[in-house]
Amino acid sequence: MAMASLSKGDWATAALAAIADRGLAGVAVEPLARKLSATKGSFYWHFPNREALIQAALELWEQEHTESVIVRVGAEPDPLQRLRLLLTTAILLAQEDVIDAAVLASATHPLVAPVLERVTDRRVGYLADLFKDMGFPPAQARDRGLLAYTAYLGQAQLVQAGMSAAPHSGAALRRYVDRILGILTAPA
């Protein structure tokens, strides 16, 4: 089954999976080829080199792990409920898929930095808009958006590292998100 030709996208998704569970250094052509039951001959037909594969994987991540969540959450009309939904969705997603934390772990890599910059701006901007919609003045909204996002990032890191300090069960996590939300949305 699936003995058909490997596509460029197949390599890219495999590379993204490799980033998620072994970091950027885990994106190596030969091991990846073994996992796909192929050889380097296939790879170097689709890509000029390893860097191109990494770029393709990162673009995949950029498209699938930001906009899709924003869209899914956009149906909710009330800003507060939208924020709650966004946070719980994002944090619960980070529980089972550590790709965000894995990408962040290579934040200084020259191929990662520009993608990360775009994704960060988009997310922080969206959060800030959310707080603006709740009635906070622009400067306040930006601060709270940044705070919310950094808290999410830190949380994702703790979860990926398996730190016991972070809540692990789904229920505890929902309670935690609720209380966090109370703090973040309390009037100045």
Next chain:
Amino acid sequence: MAMASLSKGDWATAALAAIADRGLAGVAVEPLARKLSATKGSFYWHFPNREALIQAALELWEQEHTESVIVRVGAEPDPLQRLRLLLTTAILLAQEDVIDAAVLASATHPLVAPVLERVTDRRVGYLADLFKDMGFPPAQARDRGLLAYTAYLGQAQLVQAGMSAAPHSGAALRRYVDRILGILTAPA
């Protein structure tokens, strides 16, 4: 000058510096030897293997990047001021020394995880105690301590990655910390 024998500590500090600016993978015996103007012969006299070097570097980090800050801040009697001092100190330190973010980037590494667990517990615990001293009930204090710490971690990541979304200038950063503090310490 300093042509004297290299000590175990010299290798460990060099390794820690390597982690800070190239990540855990940057701790390689041969490049490190070149940087120290030595050879592998020296290294393998002091350490049995590369893992031992990494452990030594991590223990160095554990001792010098948590307790020392806590002690330095302990002189301040008022809990709120102590928290303010702690946050500004930590965040300003993270501006010029990215070692915290670099260690976190390898959180899943088997040598890093236990050290990170201890450091995380210590820091989150200290922050929670701080909020307790301010009069918050234990559960509230723990939530706020965790929130404060995840926010710090995320902030450190953004700064290390050079993200423009994070404030960079010292003045802007102090203002940001002040506003964050207002949010974190607002009564429920």
Next chain:
DNA sequence: CCGCCTCCGTACGCCTCCGTATGGTCCGAG
């Protein structure tokens, strides 16, 4: 049937790093 294009396997050379073996230097004790 021919030839071309797509896609992939095999085999090779190169590089970087780990770890070991072994010998050399310096220095203090006796």
Next chain:
DNA sequence: CTCGGACCATACGGAGGCGTACGGAGGCGG
């Protein structure tokens, strides 16, 4: 002064990864 231990350089073998060269299978138009 010699001998042993601390410290280090050199040289080697081996593993694993990158990129290239090249050949071969399969489909498809002519």
